Amino acid sequence: MGTYLDDDLSEIFTEFTLRKTPLYFSIILSLIGGFLLSTNFSLILFNLGILIFSSILIIMQIYRFIENKKIIFKQLIFGLIILMFLYIPLILPNQLSIPIDNIDAGIGKGFLLSLFLVLIGLFGVYINLSNLDKQNKKAKQASAYLYLSFAILTVLFVLFLIIGFIVYNGAGAITWEFITQDIQNMGASGGVFPAIIGTLLLGLGTALISVPLGVGTAIFLKEYAGSQSKLVRVIRTSINVLNATPSIVHGLFGLALFVPLFGVSLLTGSLVLGFLTLPIIIRSTEEALESVPKDIRDASFAMGATRWQTIRNAVLPPALPGIVTGAVLGLGRAFGETAPIMFTAVIFSGGGIPTSVFDSVNALSYHLLELTRLIGYKDVTQKAWGTALLLLLIVLAMNFLGIRIRKKYRT
Template sequence: MRWNNLISVAAKEKIAFGALFFITLFILAPVVVVLWIIFKNGISAINWEFLTAMPKEGMRAGGIFPAIVGTLYLVVGATVCSLPLGILAAIYLSEYAKENALTRLINLAIVNLSGVPSVVYGLFGFSLFVVFLKFGASIVAGSLTLAIMNLPVIITSTRESLKAVPDYFREVGLSLGASRWQTVRHAVLPFALPGILTGTILSIARAAGETAPILFTVAAFYIPHLPHSVFDQAMALPYHLYIIATQIPNIPNSYRYGTALVLILMVLLMNLVAIIIRSKFRRKYKW
């Protein structure tokens, strides 16, 4: 009887794993198809001139270099602004703040902010940075808007990573006479870094691909030169792709797909760098 039960459990386990495998394939198949279509139609447009030249002939020819540079400025600016603030906020909420109604309300607000549509962040950034603070449509306004949009993701991932570190790490540090900050700095934070970098990867991907926030705060329709300061407008790949796909007639399809392919490759490259760094920390800090 027990042998029959074991066979039944093993069969059910195989059926469950098989079902999960086919569900995974079903989810991945559309992604692979979309990437293949973009690659197939866009690879012919990728060359040195396309990546390094200025747009010309009403963006029907030339390259997308200003859009690439503008996207890099926005992603770097948003990450530099959001990452320190998000990590510090998560450390306070996880390690210092007492569990009460106020902190529960703050945590609920952070989770809810993760689901706010990006267009709402764009309107908020326009009202605060462009109009009220008079930054104008500029790189700094766009970067700060994207940073605010990324904060909930970074705070949530950092807080969960800190909570995953066992409490005895903290107890050992405190028992040896270290202050709470010294314990967090040396005994908790290094082991939470892989999870923090996961949140960073998600925020980079979102910042690089968003159109609505930069539409209100920084993106320009056409600028045939690079920005001279952080208070200048800039082109960006997501908005540039929208423009050439909907507003520019008689443009080759390869140009549109090539722009999309460059954006995807940029996001993948930035994520790859973050993943490599995360892997190094995981190997260095094992527990």
């Protein structure tokens, strides 16, 4: 059965890949063209030429496959619209990229243009195939497949572009001194050691606050409260609201409520980040509890276990990997946040290593923000990229850890 489906799909896919090859070409070439645009303006002609050429090819292809020849007019009009839209990126202002002195300002524009062309290509594929839909049932399947593969390709493209960009620019800045030394001269020299420690401490504080509260709330919601009760609905709505609250609002809330009590400190920042990650932890814990079959609970109850014994001995052990994974991913989010801590926990430069929870700290995310503000006044560009890369590595490491834990317990 499975192989039959696979064969079927691959057959359709091959058939349509062959038919749509010109379209793929046009998109890929537009992409390359868009990139090259940043350095060589004349390439635009090449780019357009390819697009027109491939459009003609597509129209010819479709002409062969479609019995109803009237559709071809729609295709022609659509092709013209694509060409018209192509000129939009050309009139975009030149200064779309971040104004960092040693980066080619054109890259931002080239990137935007490429993205734009991919989107148009996507739309084109969709329109082409949805016209074919009326002729061919298999085309429906193939159009969905094509759409999905384009979506994922676009996402991967952007992701690798971002990561590649940061690694390319930041790798040079990361040295042993950068990791182990104090922040000096407002970040322009020295390292980011206090910021690394501060970020890790904030993560730890966040975990200490949000994990016990979040896991407890989730257990209450899933295991104790009836799913239909009003209380549960109110709590669940509140959690959703908490989740939808912009992180800067969390920051201002912390400033108004906790800063008067604990000052700008590690404790205040941990509290704010704790509340920020709470919904993530609650939700992932609920999902982990949900994944434990009802049979297991029944078995435990039937053995004469109380509700708490059942949760403690039968439900939590198999749910634990899911809970830990959720917590780790939630913390990954907390590491990257800037807005919630900028008024509540951090200072820029000269904070050093905190000696108590009432001390303020440095943090990589905030350090990065301040460094980018200093660009143009001080020579900090490379340090900024280095900080960004370091932060990215920490967050990626957290995510990787989460995946490892999940894998380890699954087997």
